[in-house]
Amino acid sequence: MKKEFKSITEAGDLAGKRVLLRASLNVPIREGSVIDVFRVHKALKTIEYLRERGARTVIAAHLGRNPENTFRPLYEYLKKISVVDFVEDTVGEKARGAISKMQNGDVLLLENIRRNPGEINNDPLFSKSLAGLADIYVNDGFAASHRKHASIIGVPKFLPSYAGLLFEEEVLELSKAHSPTHPALFILGGAKFKTKEPLVIKFLDMYDHVFVGGALANDFYKAMGYNVGRSLVSDTPPSIEHLVSDERVMLPSDVTVLTLSGSRIVKKPNEVLDDEAINDCGPETLRNLEQLALDSKFILWNGPIGDYQRGFTENTEMLARTIAASGAYTIVGGGDTMALLSKLDLDETFSFSSTAGGAMLEYLLEGTLPGIEALKQNAQEPCVKV
Secondary structure, three states, X not given: OOOOOOEHXXXXXXXXXXXXXXXXXXXXXXXXEXXXXXXXHHHHHHHHHHHHOOOEXXXXXXXXXXXXXXXXHHHHHHHHHOOOEEEOOOOOHHHHHXXXXXXXXXXXXXXXXXXXXXXXXXXXXXXXXXXXXXXEEEEOOHHHOOOOOHXXXXXXHOOOEXXXXXXXXXXXXXXXXXXXXXXXXXXXXXXXXXXXXXXXXXXXXXXXXXXXXXXXXXXXXXXXXXXOEOOOOOOOOOOOHHHHOOOOEEOOOOEEEEOOOOOEEEEOHHXXXXXXXXXXXOHHHHHHHHHHXXXXXXXXXXXXXXXXXHOOOHXXXXXXXXXXXXXXXXXXXXXXXXXXXXXXXXXXXXXXXXXXXXXHHHHHHHOOOHHHHHHHHHHHOOOOOO
16 A cells, blocks of 8 residues: 555654644543543554653543543543643643653643634644644544544644554555455444445445445335334435345344334344334344355454444344454454444454544545545645744
């Protein structure tokens, strides 16, 4: 794969350099504690690389959609496994003061950068303020690089910019999904079919089988004229008649429905009643899918095949174990999928486990991201001095 952006490994002597590191630390926090540390440990590779070379690393990241979310619980976890300081500020006097006191090898975590509306609005003034904290910029936040936000596409206009080690790995590994070894299997679950329909169409020409599960399958059943009862479907019905008849698309041949009384019943997709909701595939589908996985040499997987949020996890867990042991080259991603694999302690058993959800899907579809393009542009043209 031709790389058109610079790596942090090409940045030369980092000792004493102030490095603004855009990381992916959008982790779930419950009752003041981090409950899934998968992204945290993935981020440590670049953090430790910078520390070992004497950089003064300033970490910028976002946490959830609420600007009031704080990184303090993450800091409490991080300081148990690494040497990190924290400042409850982004670009203000507290942040600048803390940075001025840093020594070579120090690491400082800034507060949630979405506390400043300039982040989401890609405000040039906020980008310039962030850039003013450092000498160079490193994007290691691949999972956020589908966003046209200040810390992703704004800062590279003002600082020499590089990709972090995790960012590089994400691009390298996900690019392999565009030229899989055959037989190749693509498993796509979850919801939001409107955003995933182009992926199904594109990957039909690359993969031997494309399995559509989760709530995505409900749109197919509806297009086929089946009663889907209370099942989750797209608000705007997609025009997918051309996909329904494509033999390369694999849908669940049996489904698990939830009745109003709370009972779980396995039936054929065309047998669903008005008061029932499809929440998972059935045992026959799982057996067929597991056999396909065992017969495949390359497996790409994004999204659970059951309603993870409602506790329909058993089939996805069984599938995960099968894929992990399949012997195929395996790439997996998506927030709910990775949370489940992390719980099962399986995330390290796949050939590559992506930290990204939406960014993974956009990269698979487009072959690039706004964050990638910003690094490419920086590599081609001189940045504006802060």
